[in-house]
Amino acid sequence: xxxxxxxxxxxxxxxxxxxxxxxxxxxxxxxxxxxxxxxxxxxxxxxxxxxxxxxxxxxxxxxxxxxxxxxxxxxxxxxxxxxxxxxxxxxxxxxxxxxxxxxxxxxxxxxxxxxxxxxxxxxxxxxxxxxxxxxxxxxxxxxxxxxxxx
Ligand SMILES: [Zn+2]
Numbered sequence: 001x002x003x004x005x006x007x008x009x010x011x012x013x014x015x016x017x018x019x020x021x022x023x024x025x026x027x028x029x030x031x032x033x034x035x036x037x038x039x040x041x042x043x044x045x046x047x048x049x050x051x052x053x054x055x056x057x058x059x060x061x062x063x064x065x066x067x068x069x070x071x072x073x074x075x076x077x078x079x080x081x082x083x084x085x086x087x088x089x090x091x092x093x094x095x096x097x098x099x100x101x102x103x104x105x106x107x108x109x110x111x112x113x114x115x116x117x118x119x120x121x122x123x124x125x126x127x128x129x130x131x132x133x134x135x136x137x138x139x140x141x142x143x144x145x146x147x148x149x150x
Contacts, residue, residue, distance in 0.1 A: 001039060001040035001041060002040050003038060003039055003040060003087070003089065004021060004022045004038040004039075004040065004087055005038075005086060005087050006022065006085065006086055006087070007022055007023065007024050007035070007038075007063075007082065007085045007086065007087060008022060008023050008024070008085065009023070009024040009025075009026055009062070009063045009085060010023055010024070010025050010026065011026050011027075011028065012025050012026065012027055013027065013029055014027065014030075015027055015030070015032070015034050019034065019035065019036050019044060020036075021036045021040065021042075022036075022038075023035060023036075024063055024082070024085075026056065026058075026063065031048060031049040031050065032046060032047065032048050032049060033046075033047045033049065033054065033056060033063075033065065034046050034047070037071055037074060037076060037078060038069075038078065038080055038087045039071075039076045039078040041074060041075065041076040041078075043071065043074045043075075043076070045069060045071060047065060047069065054066065054067070059084070061084075061085075062084040062085035062086075063082065063084075063085055064082060064083050064084055065081075065082040068080060068081045068090055069081070069082060079091065
């Protein structure tokens, strides 16, 4: 089996009965993208488009799907990203990697609340007359800050 790295896309009204390998069939009418698994196993991958499923980006030339395609249900268990009509092969995330991702997320939140963003927040609250709330929120953040980062 040959892994596919380049894709072409077709905007279709209806999904054809037989799918060609290396082709993304995009049906805006049915809010779905269908393609044959890029590992070459022949399984048909259906990715519904919705706020809680996949998002499609079309830049006029190529298609990007978010998030990644994880075919856990197939025998091949392939996992890849479709970015600008090319397939970027991924590996399974280990528990350690998931933890690292979560830690990075926590750090981003810490920087958001402790950085210049916090000041903007306060001035906004002041101008709208929510002074009490702002003070309470800031006090809580300072308390958290001391507890977590001392
Ligand atoms: Zn496959």
